[in-house]
Amino acid sequence: MVWRGNSAAAAVVVAAVTLTMVAGCGSRDDTDVAGIVGSFAGAIENQDVEAASGLTTAPAPAAESLGATFAGMGAETVETTVNKPVEYSDGTASFTMKTTWEWPGQGSFETSTSGTARELSSGWKVQWEPGLIYQNMPAGSRLQKVRTDATPAPTVESRTGKTFMKMVPVNEITFDPKAAGRKSDAAIASLADAVEPIAPLVTASVIRKKVDEAGGRSVVAVTLRESDMRTLTSDPEKITGVTVNRTGKLVMDDRRLSSPLESGLTNYWTAVRDATAGWQVQLVTPGTRPKRLAGKQGPPAKDVATTVDQNEQLVLGDTVVEVAQPAAVMTFDASTGGILAMARNDAADRSDVEAGAAYATGSTLDPVFEAVDRAANDDSGSANDMLYRFGLGVKFTAPGVSLPRTTTPTKPKVSSAGFTPNDYKSTMLNMGALGVALSRASDGATDAVAPYLVKGATTKVTDGKLEHFEPEVAREILRSMATNANTGDASDLTGAPGLRALVGTNGPQGPGWFVGLQGGKVIVIYCEGEKSGTAALQVAQKYFKVSNSR
Structure with a gap:
């Protein structure tokens, strides 16, 4: 002073x-x-x-x-x-x-x-x-x-420039158990009944679970668009303990779409918007509109361009419901590594299956390990370096893709007799990078590329280097994949001309994998539970069937 x-x-x-x-x-x-x-x-x-x-x-x-x-x-x-x-x-x-x-x-x-x-x-x-x-x-x-924030708000675009996600006015229906007091259970039941016409899955037990997990603090029971609110037959805000907060939210433009990519893209979009955010000092008087006293505003943020294919996202959404056990599917552009789509079923959603989380590969990568071992002459150090160059064992941090709590693939335990990794783990991103490298090798390329989602944003690669891979190793793996598709575990699949595939499981309890190269795409399928290898093939067949019908 x-x-x-x-x-x-x-x-x-x-x-x-x-x-x-x-x-x-x-x-x-x-x-x-x-x-x-x-x-x-x-x-x-x-x-x-x-x-x-x-x-x-x-x-x-x-x-x-x-x-x-x-x-x-x-x-x-x-x-x-x-x-x-x-x-x-x-x-x-x-x-x-x-x-x-x-x-x-x-x-x-x-x-x-x-x-x-x-x-x-x-x-x-x-x-x-x-x-x-x-x-x-x-x-x-x-x-x-x-x-x-400057207007208009940026959109998230698909690979063709169409709107994939956009900000729309939404209503956050919030429940405060302290405000409801002794009538909390009755209020929760009434709230579930009120939103049932548009959100039947938001049951009283679902809301109660949210409240319990929040330790008795207020929770957002459900978020509804303006058009959804108009279809409700009763006003949720009349229920004790319920308030409606009107705000904006980034949502899928096509309401048929749902993807685990949504959260990561929302985080990226938020960061883009934050970079151009402004501020305003207001005089707030009850009963009147806030009066602007001072402030500064940045320019509108640029739209976020991605590699997402909206039709492919629809296909994957129809694909993952083929099995009841946890199943997730990702597809990649086989030449660029761009992520085309990702979907998971409700069971995988509950299991929180993530693109960057590492899971046991079991026998899936045996043809890869065998080819690498022969080229490395039983030298585990050399073999690991070769795997890195194909995109295995490294960690990918791709802007727009959510990072799970554990993201680094587990390094293999190698036996003394040659390169035979035990307890090897890989992410869906790693499997996608492998598939892209092999697809590029079939076109004469000798370099792997990192998977990416946001155009112009670089994926960070750590814990190893991609670099150039050995063409002869790639050719050997591709031959094994072709054999697998023609006469092996993937030979029963139909509607996938030219398919080359890796199929395997980590024992009776899984998980099971499918990595396929077909039609200029890399398809990575991950399933959990009993007979997950068979489940992965079921999902793969559904994918080809749905793809051919669109």
Whole structure:
């Protein structure tokens, strides 16, 4: 807090007594008016509601207004400069104060206010009025800083430039068990009934589980679009403990689509939007629209271009429901490594199957290990390096693809007799990269590429290097895959001309895998549970059937 000298006007006020300037806050005498005003300004700097309000003539309303403004402004620092108070013979004094609210890296907001102080029996006090916060501020008002975003909001585009995801107005239907009190169970049942016409899966037990997992805190029971709200036969907000928060959300443009890629793309889109976000300081008065006082706005963010194929996403959505056990499917552009689509069924959703999570491969990669072992002459170090160059064993961090808690593929335990890895684990991204490398090898390329989802964003590769792979190793693996498709485990599949495939399982309890090259795509299927190898083949057959029908 900084002290300044008297203004010229204050110096000529009749019956005014000029107070002595105090050099620093630490030397103030809090029994005189200068000390009290200085302490008040210092408490504002410290955003200390209790200290500031306690120095006023009305601590309760002062605390309410100051607390609301401090919370609403969320300033990292506050600086105050006070002109020396002018004391009058009637036991009052006047002062002016400049307050600067600062948000480093964003901006600042400055207010100039004037106030009075009164000498009471208990000593000098600052006369409380909301205008001490902002000149002429009405009672019950507050200042707040809010985020602003340029319009229109960016969209997420498919590989052809069509809208894949967009922001739309939505309604977050929130339930607070504390507000419902003893009627909590009845309120949950009523809420489930109210949203049942549009969200039949949001049952009372589902809402109760959310509440229990949140430890009794309020939860978002369901988020509905505006058009969905209009189809409801009753108003959820009339239920005890229920509130409806109207906001915006990034959603699939085609309501038939659902994908695990949605969360990662939303995070990426949010980061893009954050980079151009602005801010605004508002005067908020109950019953009126917030008044803009200051602010700064960045330009609209660019749309997010991706490699997603919307038709392929529809195909995968129809594919994963072929089996009841957990199943997930990803497809990649066989020449570029672009992720075309990903889908998982409800069981896989409950198991939280992720593209970047590592799972046991079992016998699936045996043809790869055998070819690599022969080329490496039983040198496990060399063999591992070869696997890296095909995209196995490395970690991919692809912008727009969610990262699970554990993302690094497990390094193999190798027996002394040749390169025969045990307990090897791989991610769906690794399997996709392998398939793309092999497909590129069949076209004469000798380099692997990292899978990616957002165009122009680079996938980070760690724990190994892709580099150039050995063409002869690729050719040997491709021959094994062709044999597998023609006379082996994948030979019963139909509607997939030119298919080359890896099929395997990690024992009776799985998981089971299918990695196929066909029609310019790499298809990676992962299944869990009993007979998961057979399940993976069932899903593969459904994929080819659905693909051929579109």
